[in-house]
Amino acid sequence: MTSSSRVSARLGAIAPSATLAVDAKAKALKAAGRPVIGFGAGEPDFPTPQHIVDAAVEAARDPKNHRYTPAAGLPELKQAIADKTRRDSGYEIDPASVLVTNGGKQAVFQAFAAILDPGDEVILPAPYWTTYPEAITLAGATPVEVFAGADQGYLVTVDQLEAARTENTKALLFCSPSNPTGAVYSQEQTKAIGEWVLEHGIWVITDEIYEHLLYDGAQFTPILREVPALADTTIVLNGVAKTFAMTGWRVGWMQGPADVIKAATNFQSHLTSNVANVSQRAAIAALTGPMDEVEAMRVAFDRRRKTMVEMLSAIDGFQVPVPQGAFYAYPSVEGVLGREIRGKVANTSAELAAIILDEAEVAVVPGEAFGPSGYVRLSYALADADLAEGVGRIQELLAQ
Ligand SMILES: Cc1ncc(COP(=O)(O)O)c(C=O)c1O
DSSP states (O other): OOSSSSSOHHHHTOOOOHHHHHHHHHHHHHHTTOOOEEOOOOSOSSOOOHHHHHHHHHHHHSGGGGSOOOTTOOHHHHHHHHHHHHHHHSSOOOGGGEEEESHHHHHHHHHHHHHOOTTOEEEEEESOOTHHHHHHHHTTOEEEEEEOOGGGTTOOOHHHHHHHOOTTEEEEEEESSOTTTOOOOOHHHHHHHHHHHHHHTOEEEEEOTTTTOBOTTOOOOOHHHHOGGGGGGEEEEEESTTTTTOGGGOOEEEEOOHHHHHHHHHHHHHHTOSOOHHHHHHHHHHHHSOOHHHHHHHHHHHHHHHHHHHHHHTSTTOBOOOOOBTTEEOOBOGGGTTSEETTEEOSSHHHHHHHHHHHHOEEOEEGGGTSSSSBEEEEOOSOHHHHHHHHHHHHHHHOO
């Protein structure tokens, strides 16, 4: 053996997904009979709309769907993605520029794998979704964090991006609406960032998976609609999981320039081949069907968002920027750190999350999973009563 350790350095360096870990711990405690309320999971609590399930059941009965599909996905689904892009983003794409992936997560990995080499840097606005730095690192490149705190609404500025740019900067990761913060870049901000990227010949990987979950009149701005000249250096990531309550179906996609999509398709053809045929049929029904249930879910999330922001804001020491998208609140908890809580003291948000779980039986994800300490993420994609009970317990625990 030439290698000194059994697990490779590349995989050995990967941290477990903190969000899934919190969720798993909460579920395990629940299974052991403890009344845990989990704010960790990033998934809608609603069932997938019936017409999508019906399409999948029908597809499962047809033997033609018991076979492989082309690695890049069913032609009908790629056409549906092109049509949906025209409808939701307002620009044309070629269906051949789409690669259907096993969830948005696989699209994230393949997008970075397709364009990064060792030595490359990717500017990563922080707080960031916990998977991005792992995917960048696995591709041999380096994430360069640019932090925007609660005081700036978790939105990075062009000046901050420019300060982080070096001759090795290959790409910018752009995610709006954002997981974990719920922040949404305005049209002007998106355009300014797009123009800066274009000026410097940097790639953009834009994650648009929360495009339909917006509140308070906030608008989703596709960066390619604002700066069409970026089309040759942009990879768009998306999926059906969040919009259609389809996290378990595992359908996402990446869309981009022909050479990148070809390389990523070759990669995927060896890695996972195609996405489950029946799931692709379900995704066609989702993307071509009515959007009224999506709107009903959005209205429910909006109601829960307001309850959560109001209740969290009442906690002394929490600062709660109002999230305008996705389904997460991301309060700063700096004001609580160092304070005694039932005989314990939390000096970091990770320690605070542990105390909240032990003492209040409520699971939240600490900021350390998404960048600097000092924050916690709570998903509001759970039942209204559970949400009120869970945040109520945190209020009670932290009442002075
Ligand atoms: C920002 C963001 N992108 C992509 C994904 C991937 O979702 P999926 O793999 O379920 O499609 C997630 C899921 O949490 C996410 O939050």
